[in-house]
Every structure is written in C-alpha cells, then in structure tokens.
Amino acid sequence: MSWYVLYTSPRAEKRVAARLRNDGVEVFLPIHKKRRKWSDRMKIVEVPLFNSYVFVRCSEQNLYSLLMIYGIKKIVYYLHRPAIVRECEIEAIKEFLKIAENKDIIYAGDQVEIVSGPFHQKCCKVLKVEKDRLILFLEELGAKIYVSLSEVDKLKSEGVKSKSEGVKLKSEGVKLKSEDVKSKSEGVKSKSKGGELKPELESEKLQSEVGVLKTGS
Secondary structure, eight states: OEEEEEEESTTOHHHHHHHHHHTTOEEEOOEEEEEEEOSSOEEEEEEESSTTEEEEEEOHHHHHHGGGSTTEEEEOEETTEEOEEOHHHHHHHHHHHHHHTTSEEEOTTOEEEEOSSTTTTOEEEEEEEOSSEEEEEETTTTEEEEEEGGGEEEOOHHHHHHHHTTOEEEETTEEEEHHHHHHHTTTOOOOOOTTOOOTTSOGGGTGGGGOEEEOOO
C-alpha cells in the first residue's frame, strides 16, 4: 500500500477525512494549530495545512473506489498516474506540524512588515520563500530586497489594509498617496494561490508548499 492524495470540495477536508475513517481507510489530514485573536481573547483554531487535500494509505485498486465518497472531487495525478507520497514525506509533514504549532507560516504572496534594519516599518509583499530569508518587493522603491526571516512579521489582512493606506509611492519624482494610485489601478485583477498545492506537482515537492515558519519572540 502507498500514500495517495485526494482533492476535496472547498472547506470539506475534515468531513471527508471523517467519512474515510468511518469506511476503515487510513487517513492523514495535516492540521495546523494556530492562535487567532478575537475581540476579547486569544483562541486556538485548527485549519488544514493544505487546502482541499487529504492523504490516504491504500492500494491503487481501492483508491479509485474512494471517488464514490461524498466530498471527494478527484485523485491527484502526476505523469498520468496517481501521485505517490513517500512515507518519509508524510513523517516530515508530521514533524513540521509539531514545530509549527501556535506559529505563523509565511507563504509567497503574503504581506509582511519589516521590523528591523534600514527598511524598518516598511510593508512588503513576499515574492519567494527561501530557507532562512525572504525575497520581498518594496513598492516604494519598485525593487526586490532580501531580508532575513527574523526581520519580518506577518501582517493580518486588516493590518495590511490599514498600513497600506499610509504608503506613499514615487512616480516621476512626485509623491502620490496610495488613495490616488488606487483609482488608476481599477480593473486590474490579481490572483492569490495561498497555501494550496498544485494538483500536478511531484510528490517530492509537497514539503516546499508548506511555507516557512515565523517563530518570532
């Protein structure tokens, strides 16, 4: 038997995992526990590490029958065959979850604030995540910069909005407020991939989709 990957309906990962377990299937659903601030308290929430993905351990023959379970959309393929995830990769994800508990995970596309160095308090978008540093796009300079992971904090969605309102951009030597720039950028569409896995990726690349931890202080 081998580990395979199933793609589920949106936000159905936990329900699908429960149905699979009820049918006697060995399931691994990576869950990330993190702290979320509410109006009056901090709460621990559990969210899937990979959106719409669950791992199952079974024979390839039995794998196809799982498509009959409600909430499963398809089997993830690689090179026209069901993608196989090695046991060592499953163990690596489990170990990562232990380290990641109650910590933020930074992905490409996230907004971060630089908390030290010459660009202190600047807000940037993460272009690429490397082992111990990030490649950021600093909008004010229109340039890429390299920053250590320890020098940034991940911004919450509401924090990104409030901080971006005060950012001033330079255009041909004239400083424009972001509110003025906004009117010129209407109609431009952007896509965000978040923490999702690509269905056609090699199983060896599963770990790279996890992202990087921001341990903080």
